Amino acid sequence: SIILGIESSCDDTSAAIIRGNEILSNIAANQEIHNLYGGVVPELASRAHQQNIIPVVQQSLTKANIQQNDIDAVGFTRGPGLLGSLLVGTSFAKSLAMSLNVPLIEVNHLQAHILAHFIADANPVPPKFPFLCLTVSGGHTMIVLVKDYFDMQIIGKTTDDAAGEAFDKIGKIFGLDYPAGPIIDRMAKEGDPTSFEFSKPKMQNYDYSFSGIKTSVLYFIQKEIRKNPEFISENIHGLCASVQKSIVDILMQKLIKAATELNITEVAIAGGVSANSALRQAMQETGQKLGWNIYIPKFEYTTDNAAMIAMVAKLKFERGEFADLSTSAAARYDLVSDFEEGKVN
Numbered sequence: 001s002i003i004l005g006i007e008s009s010c011d012d013t014s015a016a017i018i019r020g021n022e023i024l025s026n027i028a029a030n031q032e033i034h035n036l037y038g039g040v041v042p043e044l045a046s047r048a049h050q051q052n053i054i055p056v057v058q059q060s061l062t063k064a065n066i067q068q069n070d071i072d073a074v075g076f077t078r079g080p081g082l083l084g085s086l087l088v089g090t091s092f093a094k095s096l097a098m099s100l101n102v103p104l105i106e107v108n109h110l111q112a113h114i115l116a117h118f119i120a121d122a123n124p125v126p127p128k129f130p131f132l133c134l135t136v137s138g139g140h141t142m143i144v145l146v147k148d149y150f151d152m153q154i155i156g157k158t159t160d161d162a163a164g165e166a167f168d169k170i171g172k173i174f175g176l177d178y179p180a181g182p183i184i185d186r187m188a189k190e191g192d193p194t195s196f197e198f199s200k201p202k203m204q205n206y207d208y209s210f211s212g213i214k215t216s217v218l219y220f221i222q223k224e225i226r227k228n229p230e231f232i233s234e235n236i237h238g239l240c241a242s243v244q245k246s247i248v249d250i251l252m253q254k255l256i257k258a259a260t261e262l263n264i265t266e267v268a269i270a271g272g273v274s275a276n277s278a279l280r281q282a283m284q285e286t287g288q289k290l291g292w293n294i295y296i297p298k299f300e301y302t303t304d305n306a307a308m309i310a311m312v313a314k315l316k317f318e319r320g321e322f323a324d325l326s327t328s329a330a331a332r333y334d335l336v337s338d339f340e341e342g343k344v345n
């Protein structure tokens with residue numbers, strides 16, 4: 001099958017073509033405009049999606065070297081995300097599926113981050129069920145027990161900020177551009193991760209909290225700046241390395257606890273923050289030490305992309321799970337609401 005995937009949940013307009021499990025093209029238009037505002041401005045995002053969507057889809061076809069009429073189905077991100085952004089992709093996907101007279105397939109963005117692991121070139125071998133997937137992105141942080149493609153259970157999650165949000169907000173305190181995650185990652189490479197110590201949360205079960213570290217960084221910076229106005233610029237590399245280490249330590253600690261207690265050795269990471277080099281390294285080291293088989297998706301399948309949407313659409317296509325044209329964008333859309341209602345913690 002040849003399937004077009006469309007992603008427009010936040011600030012990236014993306015389109016991808018998948019044939020079988022193989023990605024033929026994965027095109028994204030990033031909206032640089034938000035960098036100026038220190039965060040995504042929803043109104044500007046939806047307008048940019050509207051401008052980008054047709055060229056991006058066109059380019060995905062050209063790059064894959066296929067015609068519109070070769071498409072067997074259209075998959076799109078139904079949610080979760082910014083409503084105005086989702087509406088653009090949803091409306092476009094509906095119109096295209098209708099005009100080509102092919103099935104329309106709705107995709108949950110978070111399932112897609114996780115199922116990106118099954119794209120042919122995401123991993124040397126795909127994970128085996130059941131596996132644990134630390135799903136870390138700009139809006140979500142959770143440990144998911146993946147029992148089958150569409151049988152997932154959230155066993156722990158953040159009670160406040162997401163890990164990506166923590167990177168971005170702390171980066172803002174340091175005066176870095178949005179999104180700060182990748183910038184902190186880059187700066188940290190030249191810094192000592194033991195330069196500064198920030199408080200770690202004491203959370204129950206497999207849950208996370210990231211608002212504490214953000215506040216602790218803020219107070220620390222305010223105090224130091226009063227003594228030395230140049231404190232940030234003089235210490236930026238050490239600050240970035242220390243913050244990154246704290247966040248990665250917090251993430252890994254609960255993941256190790258879950259894997260050990262559930263006796264699972266298939267362990268994956270997914271979502272935008274899984275692009276982080278310190279997290280990837282911690283996964284390698286921990287995997288080695290504890291005998292895990294680890295799954296770290298190829299870089300381009302970590303942050304928002306349409307390849308992962310096309311992957312889920314392909315799995316649903318095989319199952320004949322099609323949407324009807326009355327489907328609508330869903331800003332809130334639970335990872336597990338599709339299937340085992342009531343089995344979620």
Ligand code: ATP
Pocket residue numbers: 009010080081109113136137138139140163164165167168179180181182185271272273275276277302303304
């Ligand atoms: P969600 O998937 O929860 O709806 P989202 O789609 O906005 O949220 P993603 O695109 O999956 O999130 O991830 C974006 C987040 O990943 C941002 O917070 C960004 O700072 C962070 N991020 C990206 N690359 C890195 C990196 N190398 N190190 C740390 N964080 C990173």
Ligand code: FE
Pocket residue numbers: 109113137138271272303304
């Ligand atoms: Fe995402």
